[in-house]
Amino acid sequence: MDINKLRINYAQQTIKEHVNNHKNMYDIINCMELLKHVNQLIKLINKYVKLIKPRGKIFFSIVNYNFKSWLLLVLIAENILYFVLKDTHNFNRLIKLSELLSWINKIILYTKRIIWIKYNSLTNNFYLSKNINVNYIIYTIRQY
Numbered sequence: 001m002d003i004n005k006l007r008i009n010y011a012q013q014t015i016k017e018h019v020n021n022h023k024n025m026y027d028i029i030n031c032m033e034l035l036k037h038v039n040q041l042i043k044l045i046n047k048y049v050k051l052i053k054p055r056g057k058i059f060f061s062i063v064n065y066n067f068k069s070w071l072l073l074v075l076i077a078e079n080i081l082y083f084v085l086k087d088t089h090n091f092n093r094l095i096k097l098s099e100l101l102s103w104i105n106k107i108i109l110y111t112k113r114i115i116w117i118k119y120n121s122l123t124n125n126f127y128l129s130k131n132i133n134v135n136y137i138i139y140t141i142r143q144y
Contacts, residue, residue, distance in 0.1 A: 015047045026052045032061040035100070036093045042103050049107055052142050058109065060138045065094035069134045097136055109140040 011018065029048050038044050048058050063069050070091050077083040097114070104111055116136050118129040 015044065019047050019050050023050050024053050027056050028052070029056070029058045030061075031058060033063070035060065035062050035095055036089070041095070042106075045103060045109075046107060049109060049142055054142055054144050056142045057112075058140045058142070060100065060104075060140070061135065062100065062138075063089060063094050063135050064133060065091075065096040065099075066133065069094060072134055097132065097138075100138065104138070104140055108143045110143050111138060112141050113139040115139070 029052055031048065035041055035044070045058075052058060063073060069089075073084065074089050074091055078086050078088060101111060114132060114136055116129045116132050116134075117126055118131070119126050
């Protein structure tokens with residue numbers, strides 16, 4: 001696929017406005033590292049469900065709410081090594097996997113897989129991992 005030939009339309013609008021004009025339109029939605037910044041999570045997830053087609057897929061990526069996440073991301077990455085801008089992660093805004101799964105199970109999404117993507121700096125390769133202690137990706141499918 002030649003990326004120069006892709007037809008990309010950018011829209012600057014609220015999710016509510018977008019849903020009004022694009023119900024059941026998308027095959028895949030990627031919600032990467034966004035949920036921790038949103039106040040009304042369940043409303044946002046429900047809007048995503050309205051945007052995808054039946055059997056469409058939504059991927060949620062989020063930092064897990066636990067001590068290891070706080071230690072590695074907040075304390076070390078932000079405050080010691082400065083890999084991430086300070087105050088990027090508010091520990092109290094992180095979401096427990098069990099909480100997100102509970103919200104997903106209340107709507108018409110089916111959880112297909114939970115994984116994380118790891119990077120090996122020695123081999124310069126990425127790989128899928130079952131270790132979701134710090135971060136996780138939930139792969140969901142709209143049931144109908």
